[in-house]
Amino acid sequence: MIQESPTFSPLYRQIKGLMIQALEAGEWLPGQMIPSEQELAARFSVSQGTVRKAVDEMAADNLLVRKQGKGTFVASHHDPRALFRFLRLVPVDGDIVHPESVPLECWRAKAGQEASRILAIKPGDPIIIVRRLLRFAKKPVVIDEIYLPGEIFQGLTLEMLQSWNSSLYSLFETRFGLRMIRAQERIRAVAADRSVAEALKVPEGKPLLSVERVTYTYGDKPVEWRRGLYLTDEHYYLNELN
Amino acid sequence: MIQESPTFSPLYRQIKGLMIQALEAGEWLPGQMIPSEQELAARFSVSQGTVRKAVDEMAADNLLVRKQGKGTFVASHHDPRALFRFLRLVPVDGDIVHPESVPLECWRAKAGQEASRILAIKPGDPIIIVRRLLRFAKKPVVIDEIYLPGEIFQGLTLEMLQSWNSSLYSLFETRFGLRMIRAQERIRAVAADRSVAEALKVPEGKPLLSVERVTYTYGDKPVEWRRGLYLTDEHYYLNELN
DNA sequence: AAGTGGTCTAGACCACGTC
DNA sequence: ACGTGGTCTAGACCACTTT
Numbered sequence: 001m002i003q004e005s006p007t008f009s010p011l012y013r014q015i016k017g018l019m020i021q022a023l024e025a026g027e028w029l030p031g032q033m034i035p036s037e038q039e040l041a042a043r044f045s046v047s048q049g050t051v052r053k054a055v056d057e058m059a060a061d062n063l064l065v066r067k068q069g070k071g072t073f074v075a076s077h078h079d080p081r082a083l084f085r086f087l088r089l090v091p092v093d094g095d096i097v098h099p100e101s102v103p104l105e106c107w108r109a110k111a112g113q114e115a116s117r118i119l120a121i122k123p124g125d126p127i128i129i130v131r132r133l134l135r136f137a138k139k140p141v142v143i144d145e146i147y148l149p150g151e152i153f154q155g156l157t158l159e160m161l162q163s164w165n166s167s168l169y170s171l172f173e174t175r176f177g178l179r180m181i182r183a184q185e186r187i188r189a190v191a192a193d194r195s196v197a198e199a200l201k202v203p204e205g206k207p208l209l210s211v212e213r214v215t216y217t218y219g220d221k222p223v224e225w226r227r228g229l230y231l232t233d234e235h236y237y238l239n240e241l242n
Numbered sequence: 243m244i245q246e247s248p249t250f251s252p253l254y255r256q257i258k259g260l261m262i263q264a265l266e267a268g269e270w271l272p273g274q275m276i277p278s279e280q281e282l283a284a285r286f287s288v289s290q291g292t293v294r295k296a297v298d299e300m301a302a303d304n305l306l307v308r309k310q311g312k313g314t315f316v317a318s319h320h321d322p323r324a325l326f327r328f329l330r331l332v333p334v335d336g337d338i339v340h341p342e343s344v345p346l347e348c349w350r351a352k353a354g355q356e357a358s359r360i361l362a363i364k365p366g367d368p369i370i371i372v373r374r375l376l377r378f379a380k381k382p383v384v385i386d387e388i389y390l391p392g393e394i395f396q397g398l399t400l401e402m403l404q405s406w407n408s409s410l411y412s413l414f415e416t417r418f419g420l421r422m423i424r425a426q427e428r429i430r431a432v433a434a435d436r437s438v439a440e441a442l443k444v445p446e447g448k449p450l451l452s453v454e455r456v457t458y459t460y461g462d463k464p465v466e467w468r469r470g471l472y473l474t475d476e477h478y479y480l481n482e483l484n
Numbered sequence: 485a486a487g488t489g490g491t492c493t494a495g496a497c498c499a500c501g502t503c
Numbered sequence: 504a505c506g507t508g509g510t511c512t513a514g515a516c517c518a519c520t521t522t
Contacts, residue, residue, distance in 0.1 A: 312487095
């Protein structure tokens with residue numbers, strides 16, 4: 001049954017909403033195969049074509065991955081292809097290398113004005129701050145400072161970060177059931193201060209890319225705020241405009 | 243008729259190819275309405291649903307714009323909404339303001355090693371170089387150096403640029419029949435040299451965003467190479483990651 | 485009222501992967 | 504051989520815009 005005109009939403013979008021609910025509720029987990037289009041059509045009492053449109057949109061949103069002949073799967077940050085969805089850093093010459101993540105520090109704090117606004121929590125609420133380095137081919141290239149809402153990331157420790165040898169988001173996914181859906185990056189150019197210069201082994205005042213990222217999970221809920229400083233001597237930030 | 247398996251391409255994609263040919267050939271011009279889905283279906287001897295899928299993809303590619311109840315139109319850079327498709331610069335606070343473009347210089351040269359490689363022309367082929375400033379609310383924020391293949395842009399002059407009060411790409415579209423389809427940007431952080439510092443009224447050595455853009459028209463043909471230096475004191479480069 | 489794109493359905497068949 | 508997603512068709516009806 002379709003609603004009346006003012007808030008008109010087509011059937012396939014309502015189906016999409018129901019399927020996102022199923023994802024949020026953990027009915028289908030990352031990496032798992034979801035029911036076939038026929039089964040979903042029966043479950044929601046619509047035609048297979050309508051389910052198809054819903055799944056099409058969700059695949060376009062990177063929530064699902066279709067594999068012809070096999071089935072449709074819940075997108076996962078364990079998928080190696082998912083890594084460069086959020087990390088747009090590419091070497092000037094030479095092949096793409098997977099970066100090595102080096103967690104440096106991890107401590108508790110209380111949310112200040114800015115953190116609380118961005119993470120949609122109350123000032124004074126607990127947050128966790130992580131500092132880590134990214135190395136490409138042994139060379140330090142990125143230094144990140146990551147702010148996480150403490151309530152969601154209870155139990156996160158430096159040891160946990162250090163013993164995890166895959167991407168941060170894949171850790172968040174398995175340990176905290178958190179799936180990063182989309183992000184927004186604000187980029188500017190800044191000069192390296194003393195501590196950053198030291199970490200990246202460059203002179204103080206060196207121009208760096210400042211990349212501030214807010215990452216959202218289902219329902220446009222912000223769950224991560226990070227600021228990365230990128231050394232762009234041998235890498236650049238690549239952006240495709242379509 | 244669908245081809246055999248190894249190079250299998252579905253019907254709707256073949257239709258899409260034919261429609262792109264029609265666009266390239268200038269059969270349908272920017273801003274104009276294309277034939278209805280029924281007419282196209284008859285023209286290509288396929289069902290309306292197949293045309294629909296072709297048009298869907300072309301709309302997703304920003305080649306066409308659908309308007310319910312009115313028709314489907316060829317995308318145009320005259321559309322004010324098209325401006326910020328390629329310009330991702332947003333003020334830190336305050337509303338989005340349309341920038342003012344100030345052409346500074348325009349001269350002829352011969353393509354060097356790098357320009358010829360990027361623009362897919364021969365070294366020594368004529369190119370046109372444009373320098374221009376972008377001002378937001380009277381303040382200089384971006385200085386661009388733009389390299390164009392001379393053969394395509396014959397007759398481009400500084401006066402022409404200065405008398406045009408809309409976006410560069412809308413000028414290219416109307417004066418040279420050239421439609422910019424997609425672009426790729428490589429971003430790094432650099433220090434302002436003397437001449438740039440002067441143009442942007444900042445001290446020498448100021449960290450700036452260096453944005454190198456290669457822009458393509460139909461058939462992935464590169465037709466513009468530009469390097470912009472962005473002052474990011476009161477603006478940032480915004481990127482949505484989906 | 486007429487024309488456009490947008491949705492929904494039902495059914496047939498194709499391509500791909502697995503058993 | 505079977506199950507999955509992918510394509511194609513034909514037709515009905517809805518929503519939006521213009522005449």
